[in-house]
Amino acid sequence: MRPLQMVDTKTQYHKIKDQVDTAVLAVMESSQFIGGKVVNDFAASLAAYHGSKHVIPCANGTDALQIAMMALGLEPGDEVITPSFTYIATVEVAALLRIRPVFVDVDKQTFCIDPVEIEKAITPKTKAIVPVHLYGQAANMEAILDIARRHNLYVIEDNAQAIGNDYSFSDGSVKKTGTMGHIGCTSFYPSKNLGAFGDGGAICTDDDQLAEKIRMIASHGQSKRYYHDVVGCNSRLDAMQAAVLQVKLQYLEGYIQARRKAAGFYDAAFNNHPAISIPFRHPNNRHVFHQYTLLLHGVDRDALSQYLAEKGIPSMIYYPVPAHRQKMFDAFGGSSFHLPVTDWLTERVISLPMHTELDEEQQQFIVDHVLEFVNRSI
Numbered sequence: 001m002r003p004l005q006m007v008d009t010k011t012q013y014h015k016i017k018d019q020v021d022t023a024v025l026a027v028m029e030s031s032q033f034i035g036g037k038v039v040n041d042f043a044a045s046l047a048a049y050h051g052s053k054h055v056i057p058c059a060n061g062t063d064a065l066q067i068a069m070m071a072l073g074l075e076p077g078d079e080v081i082t083p084s085f086t087y088i089a090t091v092e093v094a095a096l097l098r099i100r101p102v103f104v105d106v107d108k109q110t111f112c113i114d115p116v117e118i119e120k121a122i123t124p125k126t127k128a129i130v131p132v133h134l135y136g137q138a139a140n141m142e143a144i145l146d147i148a149r150r151h152n153l154y155v156i157e158d159n160a161q162a163i164g165n166d167y168s169f170s171d172g173s174v175k176k177t178g179t180m181g182h183i184g185c186t187s188f189y190p191s192k193n194l195g196a197f198g199d200g201g202a203i204c205t206d207d208d209q210l211a212e213k214i215r216m217i218a219s220h221g222q223s224k225r226y227y228h229d230v231v232g233c234n235s236r237l238d239a240m241q242a243a244v245l246q247v248k249l250q251y252l253e254g255y256i257q258a259r260r261k262a263a264g265f266y267d268a269a270f271n272n273h274p275a276i277s278i279p280f281r282h283p284n285n286r287h288v289f290h291q292y293t294l295l296l297h298g299v300d301r302d303a304l305s306q307y308l309a310e311k312g313i314p315s316m317i318y319y320p321v322p323a324h325r326q327k328m329f330d331a332f333g334g335s336s337f338h339l340p341v342t343d344w345l346t347e348r349v350i351s352l353p354m355h356t357e358l359d360e361e362q363q364q365f366i367v368d369h370v371l372e373f374v375n376r377s378i
């Protein structure tokens with residue numbers, strides 16, 4: 001059996017090595033390392049894949065979120081409504097811009113921001129909602145977009161974990177996650193579902209003016225070279241990463257299928273277990289399983305994790321401390337937020353290896369050991 005890893009990017013690479021190597025070597029030969037055709041072609045391919053009008057590549061997913069907030073004109077003192085049950089990047093960028101993150105609780109089943117709680121948290125200072133499609137499952141966008149419309153708020157989707165997910169509205173229309181709000185942000189961090197061989201990110205929008213602004217901000221605020229109209233930053237996807245991503249984008253659908261198949265195997269093994277809840281699959285979207293995350297009931301999670309580690313099975317807690325309880329947010333009154341579902345989930349989640357290269361032998365080994373420990377402890 002191949003050694004177990006949370007993510008196996010090496011095996012994945014070896015399957016498409018010739019294509020990737022050729023593409024990367026061509027960039028080296030061209031010496032066009034920043035910008036240029038390869039980056040533009042990838043942006044066009046991703047826009048076509050998403051069915052979105054504009055894709056602006058940038059340096060990473062964190063920058064994508066920051067640039068989105070800058071492009072929407074959010075200012076110090078404004079408020080954005082976000083989940084606390086997320087990766088820190090979602091909310092860190094708000095704090096960096098002196099925008100106040102207003103943390104709200106998540107839905108117990110989907111782990112994504114709860115629209116009912118959003119509505120309660122709106123104040124005259126609220127400017128935007130930042131839903132996160134956590135672990136690959138889409139937030140309840142129909143309800144979120146409705147709230148945003150009624151209260152005249154922007155929606156910035158954090159799509160770092162869910163690229164390729166399809167969300168269905170009740171009228172039957174289907175959209176990719178990251179293309180429903182005013183701006184969608186994603187990450188190409190190597191372990192993400194569409195991973196580069198280094199850092200990368202992208203911003204999606206259908207709004208021409210916003211796209212122009214995003215492009216300017218990501219490029220030192222320049223409208224034309226050496227003419228800087230607004231304060232911006234330097235955030236670029238380099239050509240080698242774009243070359244890798246252009247190749248891998250062709251395989252994204254297959255990668256999603258592989259993740260969903262692996263999730264199905266785990267589901268079948270853990271379904272109906274009294275001490276384990278398997279990931280909920282909301283019928284309104286196609287979960288793309290960036291993570292496969294179980295909830296444990298009455299099981300010593302650290303002891304399970306330790307036991308698995310001894311058997312060579314990695315596991316992770318995403319995330320051990322929710323954002324509102326991070327020291328970083330003391331100044332924003334982080335821990336004064338009352339988020340019982342977030343706290344409840346934080347104590348119970350555990351993520352198992354999930355990637356495109358898992359085989360059944362590996363998964364059976366993981367399942368057997370999880371069940372052995374859990375059945376012994378209940």
Ligand SMILES: *Cc1c(COP(=O)(O)O)cnc(C)c1O
Nearest residue numbers: 060061062087089090160187189
């Ligand atoms: C990975 C991730 C980000 C940040 O992306 P980077 O490319 O690492 O900067 C933001 N939000 C979420 C939910 C993520 O998982």
